[in-house]
Amino acid sequence: MISVGIDVSKGKSTVCLLKPYGEIICKPFEVQHTEKDLEELANLLQKLDGEIKMVMEATGIYHLPILTFLLEEGFFISVINPFMMKRFARDNSLRGAKNDRLDSVMIASYGIEKWHKLKKYEVNDGIYPELRFLGRQYHRFMQTHVKHVQELTHLLDHTAPGLKAMFNSWNEHSNRDKLSDFVERFWHFDLITSLSREEFVEQYLLWAKEKKYHQSRSKAEKIYDVRRLHNGHALVALAGIDPPPYESGQFVGTHRKISKRGSPILRKIGFEVMRMLKSHKEPEDNAVYNYILKKEAEGKNKKLAKIAGLNKFLRIYYARVMEVYR
Incomplete structure (x- = not known):
């Protein structure tokens, strides 16, 4: 009764031979996944007396070379779920130490304890492993595809919010995506503005004519009018200095704190600008400067007055920038 614990890694495995009551036949040793090393392992095991059962964890594809070779040699091999091995190791190790040698001993111990419950690995027909492999490859491809689509969506939301909603999604009949084709042609927002x-x-x-899409002049005009923010309130909200509304029935809250839900960098830089503005003499363009003084005169503390000044500054900034596009 010999349990062979095999801890599989990429390109190699660590092997431990264990008898009942924790008797280790030989110290854990490494076996490269080469024909020479695997043949030496098979010769060593064939020289041993007693029933031999091998145990290894399922590791995707890393365990396939040594598994296939040992199955061809006629050995009993049980491939177990890594989660079951993890639970077994947790229940049998107080310190939780982990390395390849200790893992091989733990796997061999699992084989001894579960000796009569071990199930021999059965080789499926060639079509099933291939289908499983292709299914996993497709799953990974779709993960990558979805990730790239999400990144494109985030970039479009940042540079041209609302643009994605103007185009239909993937067309199953033509196997084309209009949004992707548009972004490929107009790859930078400056190419539009x-x-x-x-x-x-x-x-x-x-x-649209070259790509055989519907030629819509109205849609082109809507795309051209897309802007980062639709009004001054949106810019204030981006900075996170807008007090969110709080109403219930006839009650309307007036003393509200800023939301702090926008960009912390914009909020911090904006506050520093207001602080520096207040620390210098009155500038020629004094609308924001005088607004801060007005708020301080109303009894607001200096910090709140600067936040109010930043609010006014962003609204003025938005109005002046938008004049360029009109």
Whole structure:
């Protein structure tokens, strides 16, 4: 009765030979997944007296070379679920130490304790492993695909919010995605904003004709009008200095704290700008400066007055920037 614990790694395995009552036949040793080393392991096992059962964890594809070779040699091999091995190790190790040698001993101990419950690994027909392998490859491909789509969506939400909603999703009949084709052509938002409205509309219609999409002048004009923020309130919300509404029935809360749900970097830099503005003499463009003084005169503490000044500054900034696009 000999339990052979095999801790599988990439390209090699650590093997431990164990008898009942914890008697180790030989210290754990490494076996490379080469024909020479595997043949030496098989010769060693064939020289042993007594029934031999091998135990290893399922490791995706890493265990397949040594598993296949030993099965061809006619050995009894049980491939166990790693979760079961993890629970067994947790119940039989107080310190929780872990390395390849200790793991091989633990796997061999599992074989001794579960000797009569071990199930021999059965080789499936070739079609089933291939289908399982292809299924896993497809799953990984879809994970990568979805990740790239999400990254594209995040970039579009950052540079041109609302653009994604203007295009239909994947077309199963043509096997094409209109949004992806559009982004491939107009890969940077400057390629849109650097053109006049009429120039962009003409280029959009030409692109739609080449790709055999519906040529919509109104959609091209909507795309051209897409902006990062739709009004000054949105810019204030981006900084996270907007007090969220709090209403219930006829009650309307007025003394509200800022949300702090926006960009902490923008909020921090904006506050530092207000602090530096207040620490210098009155500038020529004094609207924000005087607004901070007004809030302090109303009894607001200096910090709240600066936040109010930042709120006003962002609204003025938004209005002046948007004048460029009108």
